Amino acid sequence: MKPAAFEYCRPDSLAEALALLSEYGDEAAVLAGGLSLGPLLNMRMARPEVVIDINRLADLARIERDGEVLRLGALVRQADVLASAECQDLVPLLVAALGHVGHYQTRDRGTLAGSAAHADPSAEVPLCLKTLAGAVELTSERQVRRVPADDFFQGTLTTARADDEMITALLWPTDRGRQGFAFEEVSERRGDFAIVAAAAWAERHDYDEGYRYGLGLGGVEEWSLVSRGGGRRAPEDLAEFADEVIAGVTEDIEPMRDQRASAAYRRHLADHLGRKVLLRALETALGEVQS
Amino acid sequence: MMRLPPGQRTRVTCTVNGQAHSGFAESRTLLSDFLRHELHLYGTHVGCEHGVCGACTVVLDGRLARSCATLAVQAEGAEITTVEGLAADEGLEPLRQAFSRHGALQCGFCTPGILASASHFLAARPDPTEAEVRDMLSGHLCRCTGYEGMVRAILEVARETTEGANQ
């Protein structure tokens, strides 16, 4: 099981990488952690003409705060985020989810941007990015643009990235106010891609008593199902409110079915896990309002 | 920028187990194949070439890498540690002995990758819980042992080391 032949390029600058992308377009594959791309090459399911190894572009490995946004460069590894106190503080939902991404070993090299670019429907990073209303920074020789996660993920292994674009960073809105979050997934074994994953956050603003929440469900359909909203006054009955949100999200869904799980099971898990995480997030953020 | 067209071979130079090594690779040569068949370091094993089983795990510039999902050319200038390098590390002798005592290996095919992970893990987390050890080991498949011996061995060594350090 060996890769087909390709040209290997190791740019020393982002500009060089982008030039290659603009020259080869969809004949090129960006190589980050290699944990998804490597096996695909070995199985000859990916057959790029050119492999662009971005691992030497040290600038892309930065974790930076930019106002209300946490910017995670394309070479930030999953383990880096797990080890970062700043990330724990600013994006606790992501940190909770990353513990479910693969294994200790794969997280040591696997990047967040690679996971976003790969866009597996069950992957945790895309789910969190979308649930948190984050964005993807795409850079090409033509432009730098920020695409909201809502628009970026378009289906199984399909994104809004143009062939000459590279993901240079994932942009994470940092939670403010009093916040609650919860992440849960069901997978056959620990470290497997989820059958269904559920992420939720909620926050309450001290200045006006208003609240916001987000709920995302991964693995159900080809892209994460997300509901976000908020209001001026926290709902009276959180459980009832959670039921309404779930009903809204899961209405009319057509869950995937595969060797692992039936559509009925996915539908049920979406409902069950969604309610669980949303309620937990709401209770942490808004709990006091009730009492 | 380094560019290597398909089908061409280049010399890859890296430090493996503290020693300078070099050998030839094509752009598509897997690091696992390079280590084994070019550098003749057969201690690194290949169990799947899908990035899943962990048998091929090595330490590459301080991070764990599935060498089957890494290209040899990526290792240019890198520092790599394989099981042969770990073998020369006296500090890991207690871990090896604990593996043997607790029946942490049978056929031993999975063992080199597990030793790479375990040593990397213990350096980062000298006093782990059992759940953490099990979580770390879940990145490796072993079909012989049921993992129990590995968990015991790693916890025992961690405990002895931290107790030793606290005295």
Add this chain to the structure above:
Amino acid sequence: MGDRADSWVGRAVPRLEDAALLTGNARFIDDLSPLPGIRHVALLRSPHPHARILGIDAEAARAMPGVVGVVTGAELREHLNPLASAVRAPMAYYPIAIDKVRYAGEPVALVAAEDRYLAEDAAEAIEVDYQPLDAVVDPLAALATEAPVLHEEAGGNLVHHRQFAYGDPEAAFAEAAEVVRLAWRYPRQSATPMETYGAIAHFEAAPERYTVWSNFQGPFILQPLMARALGIGGNQLRLIAAAHSGGSFGIKQGLYPYLVLLAAASRLLGCPLKWVEDRLEHLSASSSAADRADEIEAAFDGEGHLTGLRFDNLVNVGAYVRAPEPASVYRMHAAANGCYRVRHIAIQNRLVTTNKLPIGLNRGYGGPQFYFGLERAMDLAARRLAIDPAEIRRRNFLAADGFPYEGPAGAIYDSGDYGKGLEMLLEIADYPTLRARRDAARAEGRLFGIGLAAGVEPSGSNMAYVTLAQTPEEREKAGGRSGGVACASVAMDPSGTVTVHLDSTPAGQGHATVAAQIVADALGLRPEQIQVDTAMDTGSGAWSLASGNYSNRFAAIVVGAIAESAGRIAGKLKAVAAELLEVAADDVELAEGRARIAGVPEQGIALGRVAAATHWHPAGLPDGMAPGLYDTALLNPAVLDAPDGADRVASAVTFGFLCDLVALEVERATGRLRIERYASVHDVGRVLNPIVVEGQVRGGFAHGFGAAMFEELAYDQDGNFLSGSFADYLCPTSADLPPLEFANYETASPQNPFGSKGMGDGSSMLTPVVLANAVADALDLDEVELPLSLDRVWRLANPETDGR
């Protein structure tokens, strides 16, 4: 022997194998390069489950740089005879497809090139013109008249059918107070050793012979079969097994057709060839256990005594019957009464071909499938008769004072005390408390279940049991068959150090360590002073048809051969030393590296000097004594007789016993099983090395747990293979396995000098059914199938859901 307080045997001697394995010094097949000029092979495999090959165009591939050659089935057929099996249905099995492919993954062409990368490039360039045919993968569907037929010459897919009756099963069922009946599907699974197949084949024209290095594990009954396929004499095919093998669990038996393929191709291409299977090849086309569609009926009297059994086994053998199949259906046959006293048994065995990969040896070898029926039936009967599941088993166990016991189908149970094992199990698992917890949980509406299972582990196979596939008349015509010979050689060289050769091709089971313990005891040495060579070589060492690593034969039989050989060396050393010390041989003991006078330990001489005398000074030896210290023992357990005219056979030498208990809760909302407690008690006879025994139990448990929970080699309805990676074929990880509480006790086997029994398969046989029993108990169900995947258990726990 082996029970002296100071003996090495029985002690937790750390394994001698470990040092090399822990430091990267152990050499496996893919690490070997035994001769220059080796070319690397990639196999082009069929993407179709069933298709006619209309043509193969390999011109482009042959012309590619670095390519040495391409060989197709049509070319190889000229040089090969079909591989035979005990099943006589007319169908030819070649190691490569000739004019038709019959499973997705079947080899279609072989490419040799300078390296594997180039070989794979060339394989892609071969154009095969396929005419796809309808496929069938389900064993019941394959029996239907309109089903696609795999082997037209066989006239259908049913390629083997035999019925057996022992005692009077008709009467037992007619008189029964209660009959339980179960029908189920057992999934297709594979032990997937971490090291895949690998081989290097080398043909020499003059003299004409083949040498093949590989991680083949035997049984070496397949060696003459390979030679016949190559059309040569046995001594023209030399098989060398690498000293280290990365696990096998039976699976590496299925390597032999590839050895034939490589050998023949090496001849055609004129160079040595190396092939290392990749994981996709391994999962799709190496070997696996059979999936089955089985039924069982069990008759009981009003007190829960099991009075009759009927087995209806429908075995999906895959595309071909590959020897030693149909052994997997006959492995448990002679012991079809399990650990119970039942005397009336009917068995129907049907083998059906389908478009799946051919089956072969796999850990437990027919045991998991057998016990799934029997032990589900015992639990079901307990429920129906309102008898505690432990009690119903207790009532039916063979009596502890009744050994040796001849089972109705011919198994001769060597020793045991099953009741004792069960009591230990109930005690360590704290059964009363678990039952109370179950009551409490149920009162709260939770789904809590307890499962139990018990069984024997037949070990050390009679090579003749597979001939039950033939009628007594056919067997008569074919000539007698029996036995399970073990070989071991012990040599002491002129410097007084010892080397042992084994025929057991271990793959991680610690044979070298245990052999060293045995020899150390016999010769008064320390285990680490003994070199044990496990790299088997049919061209230089002693071997037999039974040689190899399967059916736990090491601790059942091989240990006896080692002891016999070491004993003869010891005897000779004593005789020579007696002359030198001027005492009677009986007064000499071997201890601490010396031959010394018993009772006068300071009077003695170093073993090295005694050894030197036999090598350097033959003339000085006692009259008639042969020079040197080299001995080979070939040993056949007397109990392994030929099958009789009533189809009874002593199929195995030793019968270990085990019983398992699991308590678990089913999470209704997710279908997840929360294992509260898992306990397992084993009688493996005398324990030779506790580290090895515990390792085998825990490993077998992990295999059984994976088989129960996750593992399935899945195909879709059309025969496409769906489990091509370890992300699809799910093996348990360290985070999945629950703690196993393990205990053992010993009833010594009379079958070898140590009292040990074969072991290693037991847990893999019982863990699947005990988990199924617990889930059935938790959900109050009769029908439960494997694997207990989340989706399946969730659907069982929530029957009101539409399930789609």
